[in-house]
Structures are given as structure tokens and as C-alpha cells.
Amino acid sequence: MCNLYTSTTAQIAMRQLFTGLSDRAGNLGPDTFYPDQIAPIIRHDGAGLELVKARWGMPSPAFALKTQRDPGVTNVRNLSSPHWRRWLVPAHRCLVPVTAFAEPIKGGNKWFQAADPDRPMFFAGIETRGWRSLRKVKDGETEDDLFAFLTCPPNSVVEPFHPKAMPVILTEPDEWQTWLHAPFEEARALQRPLEDAKLIGI
Template sequence: MCNLYKYSSTQDAMRRLFPGISDKAGNLALGSIYPDQLAPIIRHGNSGLELIKARWGMPSPPFVLKTKRDPGVTNVRNLSSPHWRRWLGRANRCLVPLTSFAEPRGKGQGNQWFAAGDGAQLFFAGIELRGWRSVRKVKDGETKDDLFAFLTCPPNREVAAVHPKAMPVILSTEAEWSAWLEGAPATELQRPLPDGALKKIDSEL
């Protein structure tokens, strides 16, 4: 499952793609993004779309927690779960920009990276939650965070050759970005990219 991706575009690029967006992200550190780290997302604000930083990992279902600590859930597959249904509406939709993402090859074999075959800007289909209080790290105690995760789906041909169980839901066109943000049924967009839409790349890219 994808638990590592890279974002190497610029805030100016996001502003060009979404004219009038409010940039509240501050300085973005570009590069590899791991679970529980801050990363840029595009979400609904009080007066339109806004670019902000949020922490990767939505709240875990209570039944999986063995202690008070909740490390968060990075990927969401079961959209029929009551735990996730409450956050699937328009108000909690977001786009998570990426340049490439990694899937594990297998134990001890490292990761395979994927990027758009045509160089298009990609976004994960994300959900977000604001002001959630939880213990992410014991040493930090309870914190209040804006959180996000993204949907997964069956893999396309390229990803299935490496990871046959799932891949992230990736949106690659303006129509898909708009449909997701405006609340189109999540099940309609929970689908893989077409075969051939991704290329394998070196991890350095």
C-alpha cells in the first residue's frame, strides 16, 4: 500500500491550476512525504479553495486501537464503513498533489516508484478533517491537527505487476478534480488510472 510519495512542484503551479486559490501553506519543503508528516492539500475554505498543510493520517477506527495512541490511517478503501462515511461528503473532500508515489516490491526489495506517463499533474482523491485531537506520538501528548488521507482502489496494470492488491485513487484531469471537490459520489471516482497512464521511474526523480 502506498505509504510514501513525493511532491516536487511549486506553489505557483498550484495557483496557476486553481486561479484565486488562497495560499495558506507557508513555505513548502518539497520531496518525500511519509505518514504522519505535514503535506500540502487543496481543500474548501470559507471563501473558496485554499492550499494548506495537513498531517497525513486520518483517525483510526476505535476497534483497531490497543492504546490511547493513534498513529492514523493513510489509505481508505472501505467506503461503506460508518467510520469513513461521515467524512466522504463535499465538506471533507480535498486534493493531495503528488509528483510520484511508491509501492513496495516485497520484503527486502525496496520500492517501485510511479509517475504520470504524460507528465500531467496528479492528485490523490483525499479526505480531510480539521482540528482533530488525539495522541499521535506519546512524547508529544495530545495534539490538535488538521488531517488527511486518500482513497485506494484495485490497481491498474502497471501497479498490479508490483503490488496486486491496491493502488491510490489518482485524479489526472480538471474534470475529475472538480467532480471530486464538488462531491460526486466517491464510489464513482474510486477507480484505477487507465492501463498505460503510469510509468516506472527511479526513486531519485
């Protein structure tokens, strides 16, 4: 499952993609992200959309916790689960900027990126704010804004390296708007593999 990705999209480019986007992320540079790290997302802010930083890993279902520590869930597949349904309304949907993502393979990682290097890509994500939990014992309980992104069956580009799943990737403006604003009955249709021709392995 994808637990490593990069984002090199400039902040000014994201402001151009989303009219009226409020940039509250501070300085962002090209970076690589692992689970539980802070990364940029685009989310609702009440009046429109905002670019902010959040922690990668949504709250885990109670049945999955063996101790008080919750390392977070990075990838979400089962949208019928009551645990996830509360965050599938538009107010909790977000976009996660991504340039390339990795799937683990024996001896390392296999990376994937857009076939067109100029095409912006986003993971279809969900987010929640001000969540109190014990992420790391040494830090004690913290209050965080959290996010994760959806997965789906792999396309034929990813399948040879990860036969079970790949991230849900959105590359078209109408897809971004649908995920952010449409009723869930419509938005859930986006939980499908990216077309083979739009993705390459590197």
C-alpha cells in the same frame, strides 16, 4: 499499500490550476512524504479553495486501536464504513498533490509517476480539522488537521508489484472538480484505477 510519495508541483502552478486558490501553505519545496508527516493539500475554505499543510493519517476506527495511541490511517478503501462516511461529503474532500508514489517491494520500493511528466496528478483525499488524539506518546495529545487518500484495485502497471491496491489518482480538471464538489453518489465513481497509459514505473 502506498506509504511514501513525492510532490514537486510548484505553488504557483497549483494557483494556476485552481482559480482563486488561497495559498496558506507557507514556503513549499519539492519533498518526500511518509505517514504522519506534514504535507500540502488543497481543501475547501468556505469561500473557495485553499492550499494548506496537514498531517498524513486520518483518525483510526475505534476497533483498530489497541491502546490510546492512534498512529492514523493513511489509505482509505471501504467507503461504506460508517467510520469514513462522515468525511465523504464535499466539505471534507481534498486533493493531495503528488508527482510520484512508491509501493513497497522486497528490498525497497517501486516508484510510479505520470507517463506525461507535464501532467499534474492528485490523490483523491479526505480531511478533517482540529482533531485531538495521541499520535506519539512523547508529544502527548495534539490537535491536528489530518488527511488521507483513497485506494482502489491496481491497474496493470501497479498490479505486478502490489496486487491488492493503488492510490486513487486524478489527472483531469473535471475529475478534480467532481471530487471536490459533486454529490458522493457521483464522486465515488472516481474510486477506480488510473488508466494504464497514464502511469509508468520508474
